[in-house]
Amino acid sequence: MAFRSAVITFPGSNCDRDMADALEKVSGTPALRVWHGDHDLPEGLDFIALPGGFSYGDYLRCGAIASRSPVMQAVIAAADKGVPVLGVCNGFQVLTESGLLPGALLRNSVIRFVCRDVRLKVENAQSLFTSGYEAGQEIAIPVAHHDGNYFADEETLDRLEGEGRVAFRYMEDVNGSARQIAGVLNAAGNVLGMMPHPERAIEATHGGTDGRALFESAIRGLVGA
Amino acid sequence: MKVRIHVSLKPGVLDPQGRAIHHSLEGLGFSGVNDVRAGRLFELDVADSTTDEALDDMCRKLLANMVIENYRIEKVAA
Numbered sequence: 001m002a003f004r005s006a007v008i009t010f011p012g013s014n015c016d017r018d019m020a021d022a023l024e025k026v027s028g029t030p031a032l033r034v035w036h037g038d039h040d041l042p043e044g045l046d047f048i049a050l051p052g053g054f055s056y057g058d059y060l061r062c063g064a065i066a067s068r069s070p071v072m073q074a075v076i077a078a079a080d081k082g083v084p085v086l087g088v089c090n091g092f093q094v095l096t097e098s099g100l101l102p103g104a105l106l107r108n109s110v111i112r113f114v115c116r117d118v119r120l121k122v123e124n125a126q127s128l129f130t131s132g133y134e135a136g137q138e139i140a141i142p143v144a145h146h147d148g149n150y151f152a153d154e155e156t157l158d159r160l161e162g163e164g165r166v167a168f169r170y171m172e173d174v175n176g177s178a179r180q181i182a183g184v185l186n187a188a189g190n191v192l193g194m195m196p197h198p199e200r201a202i203e204a205t206h207g208g209t210d211g212r213a214l215f216e217s218a219i220r221g222l223v224g225a
Numbered sequence: 226m227k228v229r230i231h232v233s234l235k236p237g238v239l240d241p242q243g244r245a246i247h248h249s250l251e252g253l254g255f256s257g258v259n260d261v262r263a264g265r266l267f268e269l270d271v272a273d274s275t276t277d278e279a280l281d282d283m284c285r286k287l288l289a290n291m292v293i294e295n296y297r298i299e300k301v302a303a
Contacts, residue, residue: 061290068287097290104292107241151238151293176239 003027003219005047008075010036010066015052015089015199022199023049026215036069046222047084048075050091052144052197062105062147063093072098084128084218085191089145092183092193101184101193102160103152108145109176115144117208119171120182120196124164127185128221129192132213139210141196143174148195150177150184160184167192226273227301228280232289233264 005023009016016033023031031049032042041048055066066072072094079085079100087095095101108114117140125135133139152160157178160166168183175195183194198211234240240262247261267288271280280298289296 060287064287064290096292102292104290106239106293109239109241111241111245149239149241176241 002029003047003223004029004032004042004045005049006032006034006042006045007049007051008034008036008071009051010053010055010069010090010094012055012057013051013053013090015197018197019049019051019088019199022202022211022215023047025202026212027219034071036066036071039070039074041071041074041078045078045083047086047218048078050075050085050087050094051199052089052091055090055094058147061093061097063090063095063097066090066094067097076100079186079191082188082190084222086129086214086218087191087193088197088199089143089148089195092195093147095191095193100191101186102156103150103178103184105147105195106149106151106176107147108149109173113144113146114148114175115142117142118174118182118196120168121171123166123169124185126164127167127189127192127217129185129214129218130167131221132217138171139213140201140208141198141211142200142207143196145175145195148175148177150181150195152178157181163187165189168194168196226271226275227303228269228271228275229299229301230267230269230280230284230288231264231297231299232267232284232294233296234262235293235295238293 007020020031122133122137125133165185170180170182198214201208201211242263243261284296
């Protein structure tokens with residue numbers, strides 16, 4: 001069975017081609033491309049990806065305008081029905097702004113744009129997106145962001161930790177994120193938002209392949225081995 | 226009707242921009258600045274019939290992110 005995925009492009013997205021390329025390289029099937037002004041998603045999607053970039057020039061707040069665009073209403077409806085949704089970087093910001101994930105992403109505590117490989121610890125290796133890793137595994141994935149400082153109130157953070165919804169954690173303080181959280185899952189486990197870019201660590205020529213297992217996990221979980 | 230909407234970070238939410246501005250003020254030699262918090266001001270021109278409820282709705286749905294921000298609505302006399 002072919003893996004049917006879609007990458008949403010907003011005005012200002014700039015990692016959409018990388019994401020589509022990663023999905024195709026790992027699944028063997030080209031990803032569908034969806035424009036932000038579309039009101040409907042293609043039928044029968046197995047996977048939706050919200051890519052990185054600077055949607056709407058980061059006007060108002062990062063991801064704020066994109067999260068109110070027509071296609072996001074369809075993405076929210078699909079997520080509510082259980083379709084897996086991955087948001088990377090700006091895509092993570094869109095997910096928090098849309099309410100699909102708790103918390104918010106603030107300006108990096110160091111003020112600077114952070115662009116380098118970081119080491120992550122896989123905290124939950126049982127989710128749809130992370131089953132290809134081992135719990136506690138250390139992986140290297142690139143980050144490139146100015147607003148990746150994850151914030152949520154203490155009660156929410158405790159709940160996320162208690163429910164195993166912290167998917168990845170930075171192994172050092174990268175941007176001031178609360179409890180060094182790099183990626184979080186929704187309660188149902190079918191929505192993952194993360195600041196690091198797994199789609200940039202797929203092939204040896206990228207400098208690392210630690211992102212590959214994320215896509216492999218999702219594909220295996222959805223269409224079988 | 227002219228309306229000003231002031232959006233500010235909730236107390237306790239780290240404000241790196243405010244902190245950088247604070248540092249810069251100190252660098253310029255201004256002493257006695259205890260804290261700086263950066264926010265946003267929106268100036269709206271809306272129909273006179275716009276209700277308070279609608280203005281609240283605009284703030285909650287778009288202008289402010291209620292996870293991290295508070296807002297205050299100020300109606301400006303013509």
